[in-house]
Amino acid sequence: MSEMLFFPVIETERLTLKPLVSADSASLLEIFSDPEVMKYWNTPPWSGIQDAYRFVDNSNDAMQRQESLVLGVYVKSTAELVGKCMLFSYDKESKRAEIGFGLSRACWGKGYITEAGEALIQYGFNSLGLRRIEAEIDPDNQSSAKALEKLGFYQEGLLRQRWEINGIVSDSALYGRLASDPSPQHIKAMHTSNACAM
Template identity: 65%
Template sequence: MLNTHIKTERLELKKLDDKDAAGLLEIFSDPEVMKYWNTPPWNSIEQARQFISTSADAMRNLSSLTLGIYCKETKQLQGKVMLFNYDKESRRAELGFGIKRESWGKGIVFEASSALVEYAFNQLNLRRLEAEIDPDNTASGKALERLGFEQEGLLKQRWEIGGIVSDSAIYGLLAK
């Protein structure tokens, strides 16, 4: 998983490196981007560097796959897409994604996630993918459904971030 590099029509999905720290901080310090996440917005470049380091370690030990989403034309970082909570024995993982606000509504999440879903089923031989979102995050719910995911359940009052309690909608997708 470490050297995974996926190309789509408009995007390149590849390992993040230290030069991406400022771009990641810009994306994940945005309160609108982080509105439905189970962590507060980032507030330091060190958090971005730590994320890159932790992601690289997890890729080395084959426990997750985190790829930066880059525009082929401009080479600019748009966000990240990841497979995490990887369970090799059960052949399943969780899909996650996050992109900068300026890229919302342009099909980037769908294009990047479609490529990663295909990689998960065809290269990693996964049997099942899962995703967990705040049910109020209708854009992510629609993106997951467009990818073929189905909502399988609702976990009430799952998270509390900054005094705000929220539920989790659980989605699943099986390999065809």
């Protein structure tokens, strides 16, 4: 599989998804140090710029190894970085990966994840050859559950008391979407391009 497949630039109507660079670190820190954004994550809010540098480095290393795809979400009209979306836990043989996303709180509710998520999913199915994309979320994470359902995912299971973080026990809801599932009707066909970013 071409190495460049893991360094795409994906265009949607309002957004560009592309690999993160070190210069994004200050923006990333601002977004992921927000406790509201990190509320349902299994790691604490970022506390310093080193967290952001490490994230960018680790992401690019994992993409070089073709283990995951971690893309910044940039608003085309302002070039502002507003979040990240990723395909990770990639299992080449089983043609499966997990999806995750996080956006700056100021950008919630604008339909950005519906737009970015569908473009990433189509890239996963059509370019990486995935058959299945899955997601694991805290069942209390209403916005994420809604976003996944809007993206055509089905809830497939509930794993009880799966996590304990700082003494708080929580369940996991599992979601899946197959390449053979019908695309959600309300999502407009989005143009994607696969230009090399590195």
